Amino acid sequence: MPTSPPSETRTALLQLVAAEILIGSVGVFAHEGGQDPVTTVFFRCAFGSAFLIAWGLLRGQFRGLMRERELIGAAVFSGVLLVLNWVALFAGMARSSIGVATMVYHFFPFAMLGFAAMLYGERTHPADLAWTAVAFLGVALSTDPLKLLGRADASYAIGIGLTFVAALLCGASLLLSRRISRERPLAVVLVQCLTGAAMLAPFTDYAAAAHVGPHWIWLAGLGLVHSGVCYVLFYSAYPRLSVATIAVLAFIYPLVALLLDYVLYGRALAPVQFAGIALIVLGTLGVNLKWHRARRPAPAPAAR
Secondary structure (H helix, E strand, C coil): CCCCCCCHHHHHHHEEEEHHHHHHHHHHHHHCCCHHHHHHHHHHHHHHHHHHHHHHEEEECCCCHCCHHHHEEEEEHHHHHHHHHHHHHHHHHHHHCCHHHHHCCCCCCHHHHHHHHHHCCCCCCHHHCCCCHHHHHHHHHCHHHHHHHHHHHHHHEEEHHHHHHHHHHHHHHHHHHHHHCCCCCHHHHHHHHHHHHHHHHCCCCHHHHHHHHHHHHHHHHHHHHHHHHHHHHHHHHHCCCCHHHHHHHHCCHHHHHHHHHHHCCCCCHHHHHHHHHHHHHHHHHHHHHCCCCCCCCCCCCCCC
């Protein structure tokens, strides 16, 4: 539990709320940018790197970074996964919808939990597995299974599949980031963004983005806001808040995404998808808040 003074806790709470609201608009920025997923992610990484370099230098957070080769190597690998996750997510949103893709994407904490158990042998409580199953059922319902199996075209199904792949990639990337970023989180994010820019540069459609237009505002916003400001706010707030608070506030992101998808594009969810949202919320809170069934105490030994 954090031991920050109440004033610092309130500041951290406001920072996290602001970050969750901002990150909830990432799908809108990607859509309005009007570029293919690879080009969109390249500019997100490029603008994000510029912001993080400026911020880190001003704060003196990169001193001695070049000597930490193990951290840089791990950050590069996690960055590859993170960037592929962004490409798959934006491609999934384009083929389904921002709201549906956001809900499917929120399986990533459970993917992280599964990878931690499989790759690092981290012990998983049976109750966590049960909550994961509940959340997975919620993900299935949030895709609108009747539409997916009956009336949906192939593009919608591919979009759901790409978003689920994005959730798996995000879980793996976050797991690696968690293990290396405890002391220098901003440096890890910068290396990840630089990796993404270098990796996607040869495949970016510069001609499509080169003309002057409002799309540059959206592309710059993806980097400056969603990979810059948001990450600074997240990493500033997390150390001063409890896990319970972070877990509850995390649902601001999908709620904002759903609201924007409805207000801006008129995409409403079916009743079965709202049931899916409820199960995802329930499963996520169950894991994060450690809702485990209490064991009955063992009977006391008989007196002799």
